[in-house]
Amino acid sequence: MPNFSPTRLYFIFICCIALAGRPLASAGQSGPAVSGTVADSAGVPVEFATVTLHRATDSVVVKAEFTGAQGTFRLAAAGGRYRVSVAQVGFRHRWSPVFELTAAGLTLAPLVLAHSASTALKEVSVTAARPLYEHLADRTVLHVENSPLAAGATTLDLLGRAPGVTVDAGDNLGLRGRQGLLVLLDGKRLALTGTELGDLLRALPAEQVSTIELITNPPASYDAQGAAGVIAITLKKDQRLGTNGSLNAAYGRGEYGKFTGGGALNYRQKKFNAFGNYAYTDRRGFTRVDIERQFAPAGGPGSSSMQANDLVNHLQSHAYKAGVDYNFSARTLVGVAASGLANQLRSTNQNQTSQYDDAGALASRYHSVITQDVHRPNATLNANLRHTFADSAGAATLSADADYARYDTRRLTGLATAYDQPSGAPGLLAGNQQSTLYIESVKADYTRPLPHRVRLEAGAKTTRVRSDNDVAFDRTQNGVTARDLAISGAFRYDENVNAAYGILRRAGARTALQAGLRAEQTNTLGRSANGADRFERHYFQLFPSISVEHTLSEQHALSLALGRRIERPNYSQVNPLRVYIDPTSYGAGNPTLLPATSYNAELTHTFRQKFSTSLSYSRTDRPIVIQVQPAPDGNLLVVSRNVNLAVQHNYALTFTAPLTLAPWWTFYGNAVLYYARFVGGPAGGPPVNRRPAFTFTGSNTFALPGGWAGELNANFETGETFGYERLKYRGQVTAGVQKSLWAKQATLRLTVADIFYTTPVRSTQTYANFSETFFQRQDMRVATLAFTYRFGRTTVAGARKRAAGAEDELRRAAGQ
Template sequence: MQFFLRTYFLFFISLGGGIALAQNGPNVLGSVHDPAGAVVEFATVALHRATDSTVIKTEFSNASGAYQFAAVPAGRYFVSASLVGFSRSQTGPFAISTFNETLPVIQLKPSGTTQLKEVTVQARKPLFERENDRIVVNVDASPLSAGATSLEILSRSPGVTVDQNDNLALRGKQGVLVLIDGKRVPMTGAELADMLRSLPANSVEKIELITNPPAKYDAAGSAGIIAIKLKKDGRQGTNGSVTASYGYGRYGKLASGLTLNHRHKKLNIFGSYNYNVRNVFTQLTLHRDFYQNNLFTGSSDQDNAGKTRYITNTYRAGLDYTLSKRTLLGVVVNGMDMDAKASIPNVTKTFGAEGQLQSSYQSANNRGLRMPNVATNLNLKHSFDSTGKRELTADVDFAHYETHRLQNLATTYSVPVIAPTVLAGDLNGGLNITSFKADYVHSLPNQTRLEGGIKTSWVNSDNDVLFTNLIEGQTIIDTGKTNHFRYNENITAAYITINKTIKKLSIQAGLRGEQTIAKGVQVIGNNDFKRNYFQLFPSVFLKQSLSKTHDLSVSLSRRIDRPTYNQLNPFRAYIDATTYFSGNPSLFPQLSYNVELTHTFKQKFITSISYSRTDQPIISVVQPAPEGNRQAVSTFQNLTRSDYYGLTMTIPVQPTSWWSMDNNLVAYYQRFIGELAGTSLNAGLPAYTINSTNTFTLGHGWTADLTGNYQSHQLYGFLDIQPLGQLNIGLQKSMWNKKGTLKLNMTDIFYTSPFHATSEYANYREQFNQRQDTRVATASLTYRFGNDTLTPSRRRTGGAEDEKRRAGGA
């Protein structure tokens, strides 16, 4: 990849000599006045596509009545403005090419005197919006969000899949960076999934799927970034909302939430609280075949089925204070306390080479997991002049996470008849994250723009686990499983991004450097490691407007995925008497090189082809355990290399004025190369995912959604995964003068999303079927109260994005 880096640096230098660059695209500017000609503050201003009136972006007018839409792609648009007490008004259609567009003043009229007749403006925000480098999922726009969790919303989003181990993938690639309000979630895998299950969809405003992150973001996330933005009430005065929902599948699921906001002059105080109780059914059946020297030696069958009860309390509180016209100061506290209890009994039978029964036993697997966490963010935003051309933002983050896991695995044996055993585990872990970051933006004449920033973070993790065996009434410490693991890490980063528009060509080039110093200490086993390395992460984005209807863009980037803290943690968590999960302290970071070419037609039909190469890819595997005795371990390993070739197509369709379709196809081929458990791997398989969302405007305040997704047969490392999919339907009714919303939905109507897969090595083959509680009917009611006058929301991001995702990761 030295050629890749050299090419990039030659290109970067050729921009040269401090050419300060601009945003990707021109701006649309204007202002809003009332009938008397006075400026209107806090008006809702929307940019619409002229061809079908679809809302592209939404902003608010400021204290001088002005608004601005930045980086608008070429095309034809119109702008509408609205405010409580006035009718919606709009501009005439206009065209955007390569220059800023200043529109005539929009003059609002008293409500009832004027109605729009030229076009029908969509009252409901579109479920999906597309920008240059991302897809925006407006969660609250769909009735399917009622009673759902953030993980369920993600699993139904275009190009997003969740595998049997709860690993997220974007367009078929794992290695996704997840942010919540700009802060990286400290987990991956099952622990990230548990957190997203405890975050109700009714607290989420939107989700951004970013496939080409600029240098401003941490270099992590080789597959892209999933950015979750929580709701914030922007109305003046005192207001809020209350939500309650109940769903039923195999078991009941209750969700409730309250938000409050008080905004007056320079002060804005806000807070929210959510309480969820979710009872989830899971079923896992396993068949394993064992070999030695290519000879079949026996097999085993397992059946696990049970219930997990999640009780979560999430809260968020903060304030914004305007120190001056140019300076804003904010503080936010986020917290979550998740308490999960699972009872999943297991039945196992083992057989010899001739099929004779060798053993039969039953395990009562009772697990408890409590994960309290709290994070505080201090943020500052300062403009050096009244135009906002020079702006500084800074964040300080403090976060504390705890993990308390109890496990009791009681096993009784019927063949042969031997004394029962009890394996008990008690894990206690703590994680502290401190980070600071600052970003500076400088807009220069001739639509030029320069960005830069720094960040540093410190992570301290301490985990202690004690395992004991109860045999014939005597408790004995299991020294082979008991352990103590400590991990310390410091990452220091800096970046610079340069943008320039030359006629119809937009150029963005960025360079990020990260220094990593890490140390892991395994007290028992003495399996310590130290890492100290510096890496450069270049990125380039080019966009050429070919005509009024055609745009072409290309992006190149180098990214890194460091192992999460729990992926490195060698502790064990037992699934049954012969299967356990364990981290791997020997993991190395994976590095990826990515290129993507995108064509846009009429600003809505998007086709992308992409390629990425990943060195030392980290994959989740289930393989024979070192202990032998027909045991299996679920863990993470580095392979040698993987190559990904992808085709993505976005096809929105408007069959009628009351029916719109949003279709997304991802077709890809991913090949893995490596060796594991005595087995060489050099294989791939063409695969695809299809996601289709249909939105119906039924009248009288009713809307409906019908969504379907399908994932074809695919190969991921040593895992051969069978097809699966689901169909979901939802209804939504606006009532009580738009202060109330009723949502009804049913997910996975035909119960077609079980997970079937096979994992095969030279001396081991495993087939497993996994089914969860995915067919659920839900009813939800939301009521909003208080003042309806809006005000613009302000940035609130944090600096601990990278570390907070990696803090978990089982």
């Protein structure tokens, strides 16, 4: 497998910068463009207004730009019929007439903006506000930056309220009834799943999040990882000129207290931008779980157990990001950034377990105290380049990224058990787990317009992941402590993925076509220190994707998306080392786990450019699911691990309706009806599980007089099935209000989450000879008061925004 260090990564990146300085033969070429000026009713030029170019047939956004100092703008595009819209705070939205853009270009008549009457009356102007939810052809975008419900919340809380997203008791994320998602943070993959990913998202304050994108059929520019799609989380960035910043603090109270505080500072000039932010989180909470297990051997009744867990946890985290961007010229931008998230989670679990024989008589009873002290210091480094090969906004561009990330886990576990019946000597199991995950990647992306309204996108990426794991367990019995060699050991996992892709996009008068192909070559190697578990796999796969959008009329449009994706097991899913949960439960990886591949199809009808109905089908071969089974150790001990089933079929019908119920009241509704069918267990056999399910998310936003705004969010999930697990219905209602103060320099927010406390999880896993039912409650009903203060200039930067390679990749993928 390739072995390249961070030093070599940055050497390659510097080479990309050098190559970017070489002009192409076609650098001076540019396509047709529409230009014009924007002014107010008095003829004064309007600077920094947002000018957006739309296709005339369906109003799809082609590109957007800010006006210059004299109110001028220029938007290059392929020939065709278009409209231009202009928006600026304090003015009414303005649309141009439909025009034909020819090869000679076009200059529009001056666009005059009328002042907004609502602004003059110091009321809330809803025309200038971006909606919280935006439904695009291939994704749903949550603009959570100004949401009252983000106050004091975590990023995992935001995802739990997102349309079509589910979070189970093990913090596994699902989208439209499917698990196996690629989660990106500022364009970078988070190579974590389950509780590890959940803990990271809990430690990341929602205050730092700008948008969340839910992408069901990603284009080929994205990694093929994530059979069910992509969740892309983007953090806030300040685009104002000069020196600007903000301070924020929030305190919430459920059964325990929760505090979040931090700030951001940004300094921006024409060529230089320096930025940084920091957030501190101190959250206490509880998790109470009741578990009932039935051990029934074939042909007769079996033993059973019941246990109660009362866990109190304390999370402290420090999240930071700092970086610099520099424009060497009007066409070349280079940036570096460093970010990190260091968190410590301490927990104490009071456990009581009763075990019964096959006649139902009490066989034993004991109680335990399980303590965990988990440190997770994580850090990432990024260097990025963006270069344009012409002065035209529609010219060819090159972006490159070099990334290095390190995720550390230090887990100290103490499991003290005292036996009540029959009496026995107390025991202690102490564990010391150390894990380090390294991720290194280099990528380059190139885009350029071609004749006949065609756009080419191409790129290459190489990624290396290395995971070093070591765990030592010591048992103390009758005052004697000894290393338990049977469950101690070391495991290392290496993964290398080399990828290349190409995409052709064509936007016609009524039809838009996108065809892409991604090739990925994968090399994995896992081995235990004792040689008991070793595997090595090498494979090459192609991932085609295609989407077609066709406008039938002004009222109706259809789109079809097809694609193939993969779900590779990550290091924790194949790591055989144990993590103890309680005296009778532990988690472990499965070294025999194989990657899952999926084929996805989605047909969408859009009515009046906003109401959409989608019908989708996916077939996943070797889906990866959680299996809870009696452990080989016996004595009513169970192990939770991932296994491959044979096939998963998933059918989904999705309906999305954004409504303006009043000038001050908007509603966004999303309903998903899906049916999941799982076939064949790890050793083949009959269908595992099947069941229809339904999820609904309704979000209401209110623009109120006097600088007040409100939000009311409700979601509901019927019982769903995933693999062997069946979850019962659940949901939540969350409400919040916010008030703008001091000429909108400050914001005060009050939020109450899970008002009716309907988020507890009830779940059952059923097998031929074993079943487990559990009921989990957490500290989710929380009232939070938050305050944010912004200082500095209010002027937004013009045409130059920060454009790191990975972030630009996301915008290109969205067709922006």
